[in-house]
Amino acid sequence: MGTDGDQPVADRPQQSDVAARAGVSLATVDRVLNRRKGVKERTRQRVLEAARELGFLSETEEAQLGMARPLNIVVLLPAGSNPYLRLLGDRLRARLDSAGPSGPVLRCFFIESFSAQALAEALRRNAGWADGIAFFAIEHPVVREAAAEVAASGTRLVSIVSDLGSVPGIGHVGLDNRAVGRTAGLLIGRLSGGREGAVALVAGSRHYRAHSEREAGFLSIQEELFPQLRIHGMREGHDDAAENYRHTLALLEQVPDLVGIYNVGGSSGGITRALREQGRQEVIFIGHGLTPDTRRAVLEGTMDAIFDQDPDMLIDRAIDSLSGPPAVVRPLKLDIYFSENLP
Amino acid sequence: MGTDGDQPVADRPQQSDVAARAGVSLATVDRVLNRRKGVKERTRQRVLEAARELGFLSETEEAQLGMARPLNIVVLLPAGSNPYLRLLGDRLRARLDSAGPSGPVLRCFFIESFSAQALAEALRRNAGWADGIAFFAIEHPVVREAAAEVAASGTRLVSIVSDLGSVPGIGHVGLDNRAVGRTAGLLIGRLSGGREGAVALVAGSRHYRAHSEREAGFLSIQEELFPQLRIHGMREGHDDAAENYRHTLALLEQVPDLVGIYNVGGSSGGITRALREQGRQEVIFIGHGLTPDTRRAVLEGTMDAIFDQDPDMLIDRAIDSLSGPPAVVRPLKLDIYFSENLP
DNA sequence: CAAATAAGATGATGGGTTTTGAGGTGTCCT
DNA sequence: AGGACACCTCAAAACCCATCATCTTATTTG
Numbered sequence A, B: 001m002g003t004d005g006d007q008p009v010a011d012r013p014q015q016s017d018v019a020a021r022a023g024v025s026l027a028t029v030d031r032v033l034n035r036r037k038g039v040k041e042r043t044r045q046r047v048l049e050a051a052r053e054l055g056f057l058s059e060t061e062e063a064q065l066g067m068a069r070p071l072n073i074v075v076l077l078p079a080g081s082n083p084y085l086r087l088l089g090d091r092l093r094a095r096l097d098s099a100g101p102s103g104p105v106l107r108c109f110f111i112e113s114f115s116a117q118a119l120a121e122a123l124r125r126n127a128g129w130a131d132g133i134a135f136f137a138i139e140h141p142v143v144r145e146a147a148a149e150v151a152a153s154g155t156r157l158v159s160i161v162s163d164l165g166s167v168p169g170i171g172h173v174g175l176d177n178r179a180v181g182r183t184a185g186l187l188i189g190r191l192s193g194g195r196e197g198a199v200a201l202v203a204g205s206r207h208y209r210a211h212s213e214r215e216a217g218f219l220s221i222q223e224e225l226f227p228q229l230r231i232h233g234m235r236e237g238h239d240d241a242a243e244n245y246r247h248t249l250a251l252l253e254q255v256p257d258l259v260g261i262y263n264v265g266g267s268s269g270g271i272t273r274a275l276r277e278q279g280r281q282e283v284i285f286i287g288h289g290l291t292p293d294t295r296r297a298v299l300e301g302t303m304d305a306i307f308d309q310d311p312d313m314l315i316d317r318a319i320d321s322l323s324g325p326p327a328v329v330r331p332l333k334l335d336i337y338f339s340e341n342l343p
Numbered sequence C: 001c002a003a004a005t006a007a008g009a010t011g012a013t014g015g016g017t018t019t020t021g022a023g024g025t026g027t028c029c030t
Numbered sequence D: 001a002g003g004a005c006a007c008c009t010c011a012a013a014a015c016c017c018a019t020c021a022t023c024t025t026a027t028t029t030g
Helices: A015-022 A026-033 A041-053 A059-064 A083-098 A116-126 A141-152 A177-191 A209-225 A241-254 A269-277 A292-300 A311-323 B015-022 B026-033 B041-053 B059-064 B083-098 B116-126 B141-152 B177-191 B209-225 B241-254 B269-277 B292-300 B311-323
Strands: A072-078 A105-111 A132-135 A156-160 A170-173 A197-202 A229-234 A258-263 A284-288 A305-308 A335-337 B072-078 B105-111 B132-135 B156-160 B170-173 B197-202 B229-234 B258-263 B284-288 B305-308 B335-337
Touching: A015 A026, A015 A041, A026 A041, A041 A059, A072 A083, A072 A116, A072 A311, A083 A105, A083 A292, A083 A311, A105 A116, A116 A132, A116 A141, A132 A311, A141 A156, A141 A170, A156 A311, A170 A311, A177 A209, A177 A258, A177 A284, A177 A305, A177 B177, A197 A209, A197 A241, A209 A229, A229 A241, A229 A258, A241 A258, A241 A269, A258 A269, A269 A284, A269 A292, A284 A292, A292 A305, B015 B026, B015 B041, B026 B041, B041 B059, B072 B083, B072 B116, B072 B311, B083 B105, B083 B292, B083 B311, B105 B116, B116 B132, B116 B141, B132 B311, B141 B156, B141 B170, B156 B311, B170 B311, B177 B209, B177 B258, B177 B284, B177 B305, B197 B209, B197 B241, B209 B229, B229 B241, B229 B258, B241 B258, B241 B269, B258 B269, B269 B284, B269 B292, B284 B292, B292 B305
Parallel strands: A072 A105, A072 A132, A132 A156, A156 A170, A197 A229, A197 A258, A258 A284, A284 A305, B072 B105, B072 B132, B132 B156, B156 B170, B197 B229, B197 B258, B258 B284, B284 B305
Antiparallel strands: A305 A335, B305 B335
16 A cells, blocks of 8 residues: 555545635535525625635536626616617616526616716715626716726726726727718718718717717718818707707708718707608718617618617627626627618 | 566556546546446546546547537538638637637538539538538528438538528528618619619629529619619629629620629629729729628728628527527628728 | 514534445456 | 456445524614
């Protein structure tokens, strides 16, 4: 026996080792491992953690035991009537339902629109409580400050759709909005077939970088490629249908040679309504967000194209970003819908 | 014995090696390998795992011992120079590398293009051997017959990109090609800005339903919305760049008032080359497949839009379809790229 | 506000069962 | 002979499961 000296067979760990490492009794380890009830979630995690560190469990078992405690994710969206955002909320709920109990828990709160204060406050309020927060960023020092603070405190953050400039430790999931704006400009220019006239740029809100970037991209390509079109800036519609409606009516009256409209923000419903009512469907109109109203508008010919980012993709990527390590994230893909390729 | 002095020759591993690696005794290894009872599932897996790592077992033995064997998937693509298909092949390889050993094993074979016989034969040859086959379908009775047979024999089948009509038990992953054709028609019509003239439809190959469907969609919308454009059918280019080049040169000569081209199939390189050489970049050109050559063509303005289906998405969905139960599959999303939204 | 109470979480323990390790025997093959 | 291994036995170890006591924590009540 003594001959070969008992090869250092890494004695595999016992439940007692796990118990010791987790600082609990065998009984508790047993309860956890056999899925008996009567264990507080915290101790459960301690035990599971210890078990993993000791290599007591195989990967599959870890998964079965729900090692990865479901992430607690909070999503902060601007309140208001914007249909895309409502759709996003719906998809969040759907995703929550469809994913099993092991999936992340998603909670969605609607924040007073365009209020940096309210957003900053919401960020702070949910920090600590949530594992991660995905938020539609308003670019404002107050928000940036709150975000940096929350990120530093350990809560993971990711901005969605609209980002926050570069704040360290905060991810972003969204389109390349400058390219989006340029694409919109290209399409309007091309669809206008060389006509001269005015193109209106509907600014959603300059509080959102996404909007500013789209705007910048749009302006740059117009200047570059379509000098025959002059830009007619329109006041911010604040993603509100009624406001957009009024502005569009005014626009149609003031600018007789209007060729196209690009709505940088949401709530295109007001614009389509105005175009429809004034019988100006020939005006080229591109807007954002594939929703029932834009869908209808494209089908009836009032809108010419919808630019969209798939909400499900957005949610997936946001969750990934909040779950895993900070990875390099490529911008989302821009989906372009015309009347013929609506899903 | 004394001859070679027992150097650590890469001797076939012994049960004792497996035992050591798994951290269990010989008795337990014996129990697992000889399917005796009294082994906890967890340790069983440990032993099996160790055995595999040491290459102790043959494939058949592993299977018999109930190890979760990764799916064996074969992908059959048309041979030829079509860049999109080559890209697809690359992505398959990438996917194979990135997925761990537990992921499905993907093998890709290139079948003589447009040969129904060759495809049918390949289907039969791989049936039984593979768990599932994804194939670019040629519509032909011979293929349909082979597919039905193979599907009946238990091998799962899914057609990709181009389908096979309705053969029971065969899934499909691809675009809604009629809608795609209509979208192409809409875009060319809209981009032509009401000009009169001819639009050329480049038929890839009528062997592919995908191509016929795109063609049908394109024709239907042209007739419906753009009567000022007359369709000028072009002979099948068989997805071959050289052939497409010759055809396009002839086309440009024959049809002086050419307004647009829609290439239903692949290998748009020949067409862009002809357009470029003849200085006819103003001709509106839409083709399929985001590849380095189409990318370049769009950037330099020879192509106006690329219609694409994301290869990775395609692969994912095909694998899903071959792995899980036959689910309802929505058509893939059509990606449309202009010069400004290239990824 | 403090005490009382209830509900939950953890530890301790023990009996019964399963799993495992150690070793023996016999076979096959070199 | 001797290695590799199949097959078996037996006892120790590890584990499952139920029960009960102890301790914590939140809630109700006086």
